[in-house]
Amino acid sequence: MADQVSSSPIGEFASFSGRRQRSIDSKGRLPIPTIYRTEISEERDGRGFYITRGLDGCLYLFTLHQWRQIRLKLAQEPFTRARVRRFQTIFDSWAERVLLDKQNRIRIPQRLRLKAQIKDKVVLIGHTDRISIWAKERLEVYEQEIDQEYEALAEDLF
Numbered sequence: 001m002a003d004q005v006s007s008s009p010i011g012e013f014a015s016f017s018g019r020r021q022r023s024i025d026s027k028g029r030l031p032i033p034t035i036y037r038t039e040i041s042e043e044r045d046g047r048g049f050y051i052t053r054g055l056d057g058c059l060y061l062f063t064l065h066q067w068r069q070i071r072l073k074l075a076q077e078p079f080t081r082a083r084v085r086r087f088q089t090i091f092d093s094w095a096e097r098v099l100l101d102k103q104n105r106i107r108i109p110q111r112l113r114l115k116a117q118i119k120d121k122v123v124l125i126g127h128t129d130r131i132s133i134w135a136k137e138r139l140e141v142y143e144q145e146i147d148q149e150y151e152a153l154a155e156d157l158f
Contacts, residue, residue: 015039016126021136023120028113029105033124036131037104048099051112052091057138059108059116061098061124061131069129108133 020033040063050067054060062070074091077084094115098106108118121136134142146153 015128016131017128018126020124022122022124024108024113024118024122028108028110029101030108030122030133031103031105032100034104036124036126037100048097049106050095051098051106051108051133052096053094053112053115054132056142057116057134059112059118059133061106061133062129066129 016036016039018035020035022031022033024030048064050062050064052060052062074084074088079085079088094112096109096112098108100106113119116133117135117138118133119135123134123136123139125132125134125139
């Protein structure tokens with residue numbers, strides 16, 4: 001798997017990129033790759049992350065700083081809107097704080113592993129403001145589904 005993409009800081013927050021494959025041990029512990037850890041400032045981001053249910057069948061991992069930014073954005077949305085409440089209920093109810101241990105691993109809660117169909121092999125993908133964690137097989141299916149859309153998506157975005 002191509003591992004040579006590097007991340008770089010953007011502004012005042014961690015910025016992630018690249019792709020890494022890892023294995024989860026029997027206790028649900030996932031080593032966080034160095035390429036992502038080097039983007040984190042303990043002063044700004046703390047030593048841990050928030051993990052929650054992502055979109056498209058993956059999990060999202062946010063630094064503390066990025067989690068606070070998302071929470072502020074969600075707090076600006078009127079709770080009187082049903083779609084806002086529905087999203088917040090799902091997003092918030094799956095969220096948990098996870099800390100890096102001395103071996104730079106996090107423990108992914110079992111309920112999140114089950115939701116994302118994660119067994120042992122995972123792929124971490126760095127995005128500008130988060131890391132997504134995918135079951136390897138699930139990501140392969142997802143990428144096959146969206147592969148033909150890639151150029152059309154680029155045209156729409158740029």
